[in-house]
Amino acid sequence: MTDARPTFADIEAAANRVRGAVIQTPMLMSRTLSAIIVAEVWLKFENLQFTAAYKERGALNKLLQLSNEEQRRGVIAASAGNHAQAVAYHGARLGIPVTIVMPEPTPTIKVVQTEGHGASVILHGRVFDDAYTHARVLEKERGLTFVHPFDDPAIVAGTGTLALEMLAAAPELDTLVVPIGGGGLISGIAIAAKTIKPDIEIVGVEAEMFPAMKNILEGKELVIGGDTLAEGIAVKHPGQLTRAIIADLVDRIDLVPEAAIEHAVALLVAIEKTVVEGAGAAGLAALLAEPEKYRGRKVGTVLCGGNIDTHLLANVLVRELVRCGRIxxxxxxxxxxxxxLASITAIFHECGVNIIETNHHRVFTALPAKDTMIEVECEARDAEAVARLIARLEKAGFKVERNSLE
Incomplete structure (x- = not known):
């Protein structure tokens, strides 16, 4: 392996190296999602890896190619997410000392999980770029080997093993929809898939808030930044190696809004009974946001990670109930x-709608002093039940305003 882009032979070699140490995750067709999108939709469940993300493939492939001396001295990486845990876990398995540099605001649970895999964690800087710069300094000072999260041919080759498994399980696929952050995942998949099936379409997906690769390859100047649910692909500076591969092999890059990502995460819980983080659901989000692009096709996408905070997941699921009209x-x-209030609650009872919480607002309201604003959070069987409730309230003489997430 050189600094040049990896070949199909490199990806096959990577598959042989990591076999047995990385889970060959299920590749299954979703009947329900296929019906929703009107396409044949296949899901690759990389959220079922031991560290709950595809990153293990590239990290292990890189570690296994280090010299004995490099393994003895140890490796270093900068990451606050899945890459950190992948390097830490497989480094511990192989007896390789691992140092991970994380930004200071990294949630404690991620620090603890990474240390739990045997890594030494250094907190430095406010953002990832600070941690990355510090890691490169420590690399030279301590004689360590830096394990890049995406811009490394060994990492790219490792991720390419996904395409081998996907097309072995579903050889009739004509489209692959893959999330893009730094570009390592889609680069490896594109090399392998285009070698096996040159006419297969490769679609990249970025969060609407982080269109970095689209800007670079299409000469756009879309604004980058924001609190996206898909923090795993919230990358401002994609790789040099990966952008060259993507420019050659990826057919197009689509952007997905936050609401579509949230919807995809919630649907995967409800339909597939599987937990996927925002970045991992980005591919499905693209299918759901623009199903007409995929109608009648045989589409595969990667659920590339499942590391989502449980409280955040709960918020996403409740917000989905709001969007579909049940709350x-x-x-x-x-x-x-x-x-x-008794008159109002009686109408709720008659309509079969449950009251979750109520609040009276007498002072901070534009209503006349003799009136009150009663705010009610409620749960119904479906959106039609809420619509009937509102109609009954208005017929009884009450003025009703409904809050929205938009």
């Missing part, structure tokens, strides 16, 4: 008199 927050204007 609503209503502002109901009423006279501030005895029995007004």
């Amino acid at each position: 609503a927050r209503l502002k109901i204007a009423a006279e501030d008199r005895p029995g007004a």
Whole structure:
């Protein structure tokens, strides 16, 4: 392996190296998602890896190619996410000392998980770029080998093993939809897939807030930045090696909005009973956001990671209930008199809608002083039940306003 882009032979060699140490995850067709999108949709469950992400493939392939001396001295990486755990886990398995540099604001749970795999964690800087710069300094000072998260031919070759497994399980696939952050995942997949099936379409997906690769390859100047749910692909500076591969082999790059990513995460829990992080659901989000592009096709996508904070996941699932109309927050204007609230709750009861929480607002409201604003959070069987409730309230003389996520 050289600094040049990896070949199909390099990817086959990587598959042989990591076999038995990395899980050959399931590749399954989703009947329900296929019906929703009107296509044949296949999912590669990389969230079922031991560290819950595909990053193990590239990390292990890199570590196994180090010389004995490099393994003895140890490796260093900069990451606050899946790459950190992959390098730490396989480094410990192989007896290689691992140092991980993380930004200071990294959640404690991620630090603890990485240390739990035997790595030495150094917190430095406010953002990833600070941690990355410090890691490169320590690399030289301590004589360590730097393990890049994506811009390394060994890493790219390791990720390419995914395409071998996907096309072995579903050889009739005509389209692969793959998330893009730094570009390592889609680069390896594109090399392998285009070698096996030159006419297969490769579609890259970036979060709408982080269109870095699209900007570079299409000469655009779209704004980059924001609190995306898909933090695993929130990369401002993609790789040099990966951008060259993507320019040659990827057919197009699509952007997905936050609402589509949230919807995909929630659907995977509801339909496939599987937990996937925002970045891991980006490929499915693209299918759901623009199904007309994939209608009638045989499409494969990678659920590339499942490391999502449980509280954040809970928020995503509740917000999905709001979007589909099962949970609503209503502002109901009423006279501030005895029995007004009882009249309102009676209508809720008649419509079969459950009240979760209520709040009275008498002061901070534009209503007349004799009136009150009653804010009600409620849960119904479906959106139609909430619509019937609102109609009944308005027929009874109450003015109703419904809050929205948009």
